Amino acid sequence: MRAFLGVGLPAGVREAIASAIAQIRGLHAPVAWTAPKNLHITLNFLGEISPEQGTLVERSMRVVASGIDPFSLAAEGGGTFPGARNPRILWVGFLEPLELVRQLQQNMENALSGAGFPRENRPFHPHITVGRTRGALPPAWGERFVQTLSGKSFGIVPVSSFTLYESRLEPGGAVHTPLCDFRLEGSGKRETREEKEP
Secondary structure (H helix, E strand, C coil): CEEEEEEECCHHHHHHHHHHHHHHHCCCCCEEECCHHHCEEEEEEEEECCHHHHHHHHHHHHHHHCCCCCEEEEEEEEEEECCCCCCCEEEEEECCCCHHHHHHHHHHHHHHHHCCCCCCCCCCCCCEEEEEECCCCCCCHHHHHHHHHCCCEEEEEEECEEEEEEEEEECCEEEEEEEEEEECCCHHHHHHHHHHCC
8 A cells, every 4th residue: 555654634733724725726827736634744755664563663653653642733834845946745834843743753764774774865845735836837836836825824733643644646636544543652751740640
């Protein structure tokens, strides 16, 4: 199966993003837009994995989740990869501080690498993919996309867990099915409880 590890978004955040990009969608540029129900933060794309690898991922991710405390991210603004002149990926970003989500992704990558999965060959940049271009865009379209989202706040994303998803590519677009949730239970919480004990 084709799989990835990610964080789902609250309905309010998904709706705020969909509302903000509605005017850009109306310009009919060659962009495959992400369905609002599919908006998420990808932490690690696994690609095609076997059932045995899936079991290995579940086991290692439970260990990763036990070492990070829950945290929150503020979704705001947007950007493009690789750049606004000739964008391929359109995204919504997050405000600093991003240390905890980066630490979570790094711990995840270390565990997956130890289990035989290849490391990403580019730095981790937490974002929500909202669209992928499918052809030549009108001049300055990428800049317009970034300007439209600039300074816009889409709400808070509480990260108390992350999820292993199956992603199936179907004629109507990708279908993401949650397979397993991993609740964050950082050592900080346990230490606090122990400190309270007489």
